[in-house]
Amino acid sequence: MAVASFLPSIFSPSTNLLLLRGSRSFSPTSIAHFHSRRRLCKVRATILRENEKVAVEETFQPKTSPDDHNNNNNEPPPPGSVEKWVIKLEQSINIFLTDSVIKVLDTLYHDRDYPRFFVLETIARVPYFAFISVLHMYESFGWWRKSEYLKVHFAESWNEMHHLLIMEELGGNAWWFDRFLAQHIAIFYYFMTVFMYALSPRMAYHLSECVESHAFETYDKFIKEKGDELKKLAPSKVAVKYYTEEDLYLFDEFQTARLPNTRRPIIQNMYDVFMNIRDDEAEHCKTMKACQTHGNLRSPHASEDDDLGCTLPDAGCEGIVDCIKKSITNPPN
DSSP, rough: OSSOOOOOOOOOOOHHHHHHHTTTTTOOHHHHHHHHHHHHTTOOOOOOOTTOOOOTTTTOOOOOOHHHHHHHHHOOOOHHHHHHHHHHHHHHHHHHHHHHHHHHHHHTTTTTHHHHHHHHHHHTHHHHHHHHHHHHHHHHSSOOOHHHHHHHHHHOOOOOOOOHHHHHHTTTOOOOHHEEEEEEEHHHHEEEEHHHHHHHHHHHHHHHHHHHHHHHHHHHHHHHHHHHTTTTTTHHHHHIIIIIOOOOOHHHOOOOOTTTTTTOOOOHHHHHHHHHHHHHHHHHHHHHHHHSTOOOOOOOOOOOSSSSSSSOOOTHHHHSHHHHHHHHHHHHO
């Protein structure tokens, strides 16, 4: 659930087949199976094309038909009045927290782009560490084991780490105050997110979506203002290595709204670098939106025999209170 209204864009079958035609890793059988699985998960894919306006808020609105409600016993019931009130409260708190931090950053970094990006990237990777920490705790206590969540969140943190390395290469961390501010905000943000995620994963995912949405808007504005200058600058060495030379398995893994191998960046200048960082943030927004529906997250690399995580067992936890309750009422066999 997000603050804005989410209106998805969908691949047509012909577009999907065109994207897959050049990939050796998909057979016609696996393509058909993939599409059947995607419908089960109720997650829609979006492709970012060159010069296309990326509307982050127009993603991951589940679409259901009467047949879906009649045939899918795992379809969650619509939220009641109390739950709607709780969701509204959660989102209001998240918006207030995000806007407060944005005002501080606007004041301190209104004319210092790279230091601002350094602070943003130091903060943006923190939630994924927090999610993984709580998920490990659930697994250690025998409450919930879901490897795909761990893998996707690690892939997200891996992507954000490279954004951070790029900003450090550009000198964003040169001043001690910027490092001091970013690191102390990150420490506070980590423990706050751990607490929030333990109580309400939906709220924690929405807060992370708000942060990623701001990062997307910040990079998008920077590209529009400085695009001509960026096209004249040599690309970051870290970016060239990450986007074009390394194994891109983890790069595909955090983009849960895409087919693997369908996004392969070309990095020729700094304009390309920031375009791809911006588009990465858009993909994080989509994944965080999907995560707000419990059990909706799946790995893009899930095979036919994998448990895609769309239908969770009764032990699936929606917060620490829910985990304790289910561990008592549904003990493991």
